Amino acid sequence: MTRVKQSVVLAVSALLSWQATAHPHSFISMHSQLVNKDGQLTAIDMRWTMDEITSADLLYDAGNAKPGDEVWKQLAAEVMANVLGQHYFTEFWHGKQKVKFENRPTAYGLSRDGHKAVLTFTLPLASPQPLAGQSYRFSTFDPTYYVDMHYDKEANVTLPADAPEGCKLSVHTPKPNEDLTAYALSLDKADAPPEDMDLGQQFAQQVTLTCP
Template structure:
């Protein structure tokens, strides 16, 4: 079940409708879009759009069946999802000039939408301190630490910068360099297996967004 009416960290998602033969990590898939916002030539916030695969969406979609987005029960489900994301600091490592940057603990906004058989979760998180864009280097990784959930950008077009700087900054999307042994270990894990925390498994499989601005 995914984010039912109780607090469950993202990496404990249970695919109750998954096929029995699907046992290897990852078990669930999220396609991401990300954009950065700016104010007064400084990065101010990061905006995410997370699209869950149909099987991952199925349980929560059942909870929302027949409800409209303004229904209190829909709002409650949105809040539960957001609370679980906050428990893991937005599942994001954001580095500015080589130093990890913190987000505000309260998101600017969030909401949940349905798209066919999939659910999409939108949210915006602001930085505690705005970050000057000029002569900056940013690195971003978004991942589930356990690698129970695969969180990926389908392509670089899913990553956008503020229009006023997009033409001058360089954005790249780098795939993780995974060893055969690590890949074999991850894919051998059953959904009930406990991942060795020291391996930082999800981080090892995480894509890296690299942004260079003059």
Template sequence: MTKLLLPSTYIAFFTQLRRRFSILLLGALCIIPSVSIAHPHSWVDIQTEVLGSSTHITGLRMHWTFDAMTSAYMLDGEDTSAKNKVTTFQTIADSVMENLLQEHYFTYFYQNEQPIKYKVSPGGSLSQDRMKITLSFELPLATPQPLPEKPLELRVFEPSYYVDLAWKANSDITLAEPLKEHCQVRVIKPNPTAEQMSYAMSLPADADPDNALGQLFTQTVTIVCQPKL
């Protein structure tokens, strides 16, 4: 089976993540020709918990579940024997997290259109449920944010839209228990035009990446709070 070439800039980033992981995330390209001519090529289901207290938001806890084909490529050639599976999974997770840092973890958090900064994630872990692999990690905020009166906005996307990262339902983004009394979350669907959708579907696998696509097709999570008086 021949693996199709990916745009050089996209490969460059995912080669940093992991030599194999650069091709993994586009595993569908290699097996399903009808998929290989359209964006996206890999799918990640997101679950997010907003962490905090009754007065501040302190970070995000992420769980990214890769589609079955991407998961299979992720483990291709790795030692997943009972003896070495835990070590192998942690090695992969450490490498991925180290390099995701260079891309801001594909996670963008805003208050009044101003970015909210993170600390370096303390690390991630991999787990497996049947055919799918999940990467779990936390993103602590550089400075805890007082519960805002105006909405916060959260987006998670890969700029070229080769990877579709999405919350499948409102229930996939939750609040830590102390925040539930004061805040609400909502997932807003993207609204690309028919022309933009047609353009994304028409891009060949070896096209130069269009780093404007990710924002067009990403969801926005709003976090609205009523600060404790």
């Protein structure tokens, strides 16, 4: 397990992405579903599917383990610890007020989907947020842009079945200018952009939730 701890970046062994010569080096395809209880937003169910190169080390350690075997639980705990260390790689806003999360997910797990590793977890909000007449926005990203975290399509973000009538979701995908894109492409594995640049945020998709 030590190898995984040393190599996991954003909950995965991104250092195995030896084929990449520029940022990003690892890719995660996301699905998110909002969780509603009694007309209040309480959590986000997340599913992160890692690219095959990124998944290789985790799946190697899992071997032929079946779903539910102890090795999956151990790997999931290590991966989740890295995600928690970065505050779920997620920012959630209500107007200009940042919404806080609980320190621990209410559920999480790691599994195999072909040659890809899949992390699932429930990200709980520290306090339920009212939906009626409100608007929220959230983004999930690696600040260094070492890992590209993205929704392949807008339909990969969904409302709960019991969401108040009229609530809508939209996904905005930014279009960074040529200079910023060229800078990201110029970064090698050993390079890291300045912290105050927050490079990953400039490439991050933003999800907006509005309810009448």
